[in-house]
Amino acid sequence: MGEAIVAGLLAVGFVDAADITVADPSAERAEVFSAHGVATVADGHDAVANADVIILAVKPQVIDAVVAHLSAEIPADAIVVSIAAGITTARIESLLEANTAVVRVMPNTPAMVGQGMSVVSAGSEATPTQTETVREMFEALGRAIVIDERQQDAASAISGSGPAYVALFVDALARAGVRQGLSRDVAQALALQTLRGTVELIERTDTHPEVIIDAVSSPGGTTIAAIEALEASGLRSGVFDAVAAAVRRSKELGS
Ligand SMILES: NC(=O)c1ccc[n+]([C@@H]2O[C@H](COP(=O)([O-])OP(=O)(O)OC[C@H]3O[C@@H](n4cnc5c(N)ncnc54)[C@H](OP(=O)(O)O)[C@@H]3O)[C@@H](O)[C@H]2O)c1
Structure with a gap:
């Protein structure tokens, strides 16, 4: 660093x-x-x-x-x-x-x-x-x-540790592509550019992430089927727990 x-x-x-x-x-x-x-x-x-x-x-x-x-x-x-x-x-x-x-x-x-x-x-x-x-x-x-310093533990759990969460997601998406028959190189390139492009899209259009999800989710289509599986796997609550664990550990390190 x-x-x-x-x-x-x-x-x-x-x-x-x-x-x-x-x-x-x-x-x-x-x-x-x-x-x-x-x-x-x-x-x-x-x-x-x-x-x-x-x-x-x-x-x-x-x-x-x-x-x-x-x-x-x-x-x-x-x-x-x-x-x-x-x-x-x-x-x-x-x-x-x-x-x-x-x-x-x-x-x-x-x-x-x-x-x-x-x-x-x-x-x-x-x-x-x-x-x-x-x-x-x-x-x-x-x-x-x-x-404010009182928000440092929470902020560091998002942005300080965040590169690890994002890299984990990129790796998971690329591996899922390999599972479906893509080469690792192609799957990783697709995952990375999709991440980069989506970040840019959210920032430039200044929209809520939910708007991006809705825009890709046709009624009865492929994306909503994938979103249903992600929600069933507890992705959101997993992220809440992960950030809470990082905050707890940050407080322990500081004490
Ligand atoms: N990595 C991250 O993602 C990240 C993000 C935000 C903040 N931080 C913070 O940044 C700090 C550094 O992390 P890091 O990952 O960069 O660690 P690091 O790679 O281990 O770097 C620490 C450096 O400090 C040197 N050092 C040890 N004792 C020293 C001394 N007495 N005087 C001068 N230099 C000394 C170490 O030398 P030796 O290798 O010889 O011991 C090493 O080169 C940590 O406090 C961490 O919490 C890290």
Whole structure:
């Protein structure tokens, strides 16, 4: 995710490579970042001293240790951005010097291809201007919206985890095509383009998804027969349960 952020910011010229320093303890990962033309260091201490914005792109399990390690070096006017799933701004603030601005962001993996969806929330010390600066940074990776932090668990269960649900659906549709005699390549191409086209159709016509379902469902036809089978399989309630499970897990990680 750290690489997606760096690559996205550079691709749209939001910031020069000369103004980014990446800290990663892994020499192998550092090489990946060097290929983008940014400076790399092994220890975050050597990256934060003059930073305007510090993005913490480490796993939730190590974030406490990383923040505690960097805390004394972070400039008083820097914005600290965390993308760690489930970790609250209050928790990060508690590990930093008083009054440090913290902004929490949940990006998603389509950011790697400039089609990310990021949700941004201000901590108690971040000003609206600082929050907007961070939102604009993540807008460079696709779309970014500001939401109240209390909605982060729900938002991340939709857009943060969402690429996994969508990939699972694409795989299921492609396999169903294989079951009906199509080659995997053809079945996957049909599934992917149908997904892409339907998203575009819903967005451009600004219609409710139900309108799209009705438009394809002729009375007594093939699509309504398929929809009947999908409803009988509990697809909708399965999605409700899946999102609720992700929200529960997000709360557990943050506690
Ligand atoms: N993947 C997603 O879809 C997604 C979506 C939204 C948010 N997030 C959040 O993004 C964060 C990163 O996730 P990821 O999937 O990108 O994980 P990742 O691939 O494991 O990346 C984390 C990187 O941080 C490095 N690291 C570990 N300790 C460090 C330290 N002390 N200082 C500097 N770097 C350190 C790791 O190095 P080593 O490999 O050597 O340990 C690794 O290169 C997580 O908090 C996750 O919740 C992920």
